[in-house]
Amino acid sequence: MPKAQIGWVLFDKNYIMQEPFDITIGDTDYAIFPEGNDTYVVFKDGKEYAQIQKDTESTWLKLDPETALPLFEENEEINAIGKEIMAYVPEVEEDDEEAEEEE
Secondary structure, eight states, X not given: OOOOOTTEEEEETTEEEEOOEEEEETTEEEEEEEEETTEEEEEETTEEEEXXXXXXXXXXXXXXXXXXXXXXXOOHHXXXXXXXXXXXXXXXXXXXXXXXXXX
């Protein structure tokens, strides 16, 4: 069975999904919930804000809340959120460090 990276949850042998995490841009906090296939649900100030999808390395698309189809309009906030998602590195928990040292 393949080993999962820290911060990832193994659902079966072939599918690994990242755990939710938080980012901050300026004074705004966002909770990020990965859905797979470069798609994320974003909560802003504790409320569901948007579903976004990676388009290119620097361009992210907001998905229509009713149809889940991409909205092809430039959105600086969505691109900034996407940039932070790509830069996010999961924190290593002490229990995970101890387990790795024992191996």
